[in-house]
Structure formats: structure tokens, C-alpha cells
Amino acid sequence: MINFFNTLTGKKEAFVPINAGEVKLYTCGPTVYDFAHVGNFRAYIFEDLLKRFLQFMGYKVVHIMNITDIDDKTIRGANAQGVDLNTYTQKYIDAFFKDIDTLNILRADTYPRATEHIPEMVAIVKQLIQKGYAYKKDGSYYFSIAKFPAYGRLSKINLEELQPGQRVDADEYEKETVHDFALWKAKKEGEPFWETEIGPGRPGWHIECSAMSSKYLGETFDIHCGGVDNIFPHHENEIAQSEAASGKKFVDYWLHCHHLIRDGEKMSKSRGNTITIPEILKVKNNPAALRLLLLSTHYRKTLNFSFQALDQAETALERINEFAGKVKYVPYPEGETSQVARILAEADQWFRAGLSDDLNISKAMTALFNLIKKVDVAIARADFKSQDAQKVDLFIRSINTVLGVITPIKSETAVVDTLRHKLNLIPPRVIVADETEMPKITAQQKDKIERRQEARAEKDFAKADQIRDELAAEGILLEDTKDGVRWKAVPIPKKPG
């Protein structure tokens, strides 16, 4: 059973999709007026985790993410640069998709653009006019909050201060001002506009998401996500518009992720403390570690971004990747052990249980790290077989469809050899071109040569050199070749003095 914290009800609830086996997911996409910063990607990574986990649990996920390419901010930006809206937004759209791919975020099924869905928005406004929820003032249409008693249910805002008939035109506004909001903004000097049945103008921000979600997912769908900043007014207004127009419930589960902060402050453009994905990668070019960092704090907790935290994520990821490599690339003896099957079953259960509990990523990662610890012990005890390795490898690949960060590292030959040697999988690489061609040596000397080879494999060169010197003192000179070690008899050097 999967449980999610539903902002609408304010509690964790069992997740039951409308159609068995299928999840319809809408996530608010970028407003393309600037380069998205890492705080924005925290939300997109959370949504990616959600989607990948649902797929992991066997659901087919239909995922729609809009692109807001017209609103107050995009218009302001385009005008400031003296370019048309499309030219202005396109470079941010391109950068957004590049970052999405860099962070290994699965693409949505569709990325509808607001400017390409004006007729759908006009249709909803017309419905709202017909049903008496919308009224016209100076060529603009507004949603009358007083007509929609459920208003405020998502954000739990206090409606007492609501003064019917007071209007707000801005796409974003503060909680203190609960006003009727603009559905359609009348044509204005210096703004793009469309000639439509409800007059010339352009959409408000909120109607964009109502129109694009219902077009691709239907009037009622399963999950709607965004950042906590979206709860009010954006999502509250989406609910009002959609439910007033359709007369049906809009969304069953609302999931919101919390802020990303930097040095204790919320990251936002107005504070000037934002940092983009390419800017981070210029300092540390490890996208998988960045993804792990953004992933590994629970989505309803504040995430503190720092380069120190990124270093820690990188170290953790190296540990995982080395382990994955050890499992994938080292040849273990044939067979399987019962204990590894048990360790795996436990890890699988904890991983699923963790993420099923409102995407508790800490529990899920603990399941992985416990697995690593236990399997490492099994390997060190030579209690680990080839079929165990295959199963662990399969498990890692399977959970990586959710995490999307693991790349097994092929260890250096020496490390692998050491491991093989410790497991007695292969005879030590000691030996030796063709022993018959070389002078006879004692069993004790041969043993020394083998111990020197072990020391070399373990990179204990001091010990290796010491043994070589001892043999030289006995008149045996060693020579390392690609076929193994060779030796020849030389005069025993005289001791000094």
C-alpha cells in the first residue's frame, strides 16, 4: 500500500488511482522568463522520484508538465530586451530541457505550451461566464471567489478578510490579499494578445494549468504536484476554475515539495542567491551526485544546498558505484548462498516500504546501504557466489530505475585481483614465465616470491621491495615481466665491511 501526504486533506492517505494500474500526473512546469535555478530542480527531481517510483511499483504513469511561456514575467522580460515573446522564451526552454537531461529526469509525455492552448483556455472562461462564476470588468474577466464556497480548502487560508468584488490582476500575489483573480486580461499596450470570442487579450497564469491539465488528463485526474509556493494562489485558483467549470472534483492527491535553501535563506531570484545547474557543474562536474543530493532529503523537508553537501553526496555515490562494480565485474565462484537471498529480500522490502511511506527516501537509502554493508561482509568471508552477484546486480539495476544515479565502477585490475586472490578464485598472479628455464630455488624462496606478489597486488610496495632485497641477498634476482615474475641466480653480494 502506497501512502502520500495530501495537501488537500492535510494527512497521509492510501493512494488509490482512478483507473487501476494507471496514474495521471500533472506537474507545474517552468515559467520560462529566466534560467531555472537549482531550487526549481528540487521540485522537478521530487516529481521525477514520484513518477519513477510509481513506475517501479507497476503503474503506467501519464505525465504532463506545462511550460508557461506567457505570463506577467515573460512579457516583462521580453519587453525589457525588446524582442518578441517566442524569441525571448525559447532560449530558456532549450536550457530547461538540457538541464532536465543532465539531471537524468525522465521526460514527461507532453510539455504543452500555454501560447499553443489559448482556445482551450477561452473555452473554460466561457463556461465560467455561462455558469456565473466569471464577470467582466474593463475588458478583463475575473473569477468571483464569493461564488465558490470551497475556495481556500487547499491552502487553508482565512477567507474572512475576503471582500467580494475586490480584484487582483497580477499572476502572483500574497496571501494577505484574497481577491477575485484574473482569468483573462484585456488587451494592453505592449502586451501580446489574441483575438478571441471573449475579446482581445491574453490568459492569466492560473487558467493555463486548468486548461492544459484537463485537455491531456481529463477533468478529474490523480496527482497534481508543485512547490509549496504554488499552493496559494496558483493551485487554489486552479481548483476553483476547474471545479466551477466542470462541476467535478479536479484532483484527488495534491503533493507539494518544500523549499531549497542556501546558507539558511530561501533561494529565489528576488534575493539574488540563486545558482543554476550549469553554474554548479562548473564547480563540481558530477550531475549524478547533484541528483543524489537533490533526491536524498525528504520532499516535505527543507533542503539546504551547499557544495559541502554536494561533496558528501559524491562520496556516498562513489561508495555505491564501487560496490555495484564489485558485484558486476568480479567473477565469483559458481553457486549461491542462502544468506545473500535473505539480505536481498530484506533490502527489497525496506526499499519499497520506505518509498511507499510518502516517498521516505531516507529509509530507502538505508535499505541500500545496509545491503552494501552486509554483502561486503559476505564477500570478505568468501561467502558470496556468482548467482548471488547476479541477483544483487539485478536488484541494484532495479532500484536504480527509481534513483537514477548509479553507474558501476570497474575497479582497477589490482583491486579486482586482490579480491579474487582473497577469495581464492584464481591462483596468485605470481607465477612465473616458464619455471623450468630458471634456476632451481628453495621452497622457502618460492614462498617469498608469492608473498611479494601478494604485497604488490595489495599495493604494499615497501613490503614487496623488502622481500626482493632479501632474495637478492640470497643470490636470487627478480625481474617482473608481462608473463609473470622471472628470476636468475647472481653472485651473493658481499656484506659491507
Ligand SMILES: [Zn+2]
Ligand atoms: Zn501550474
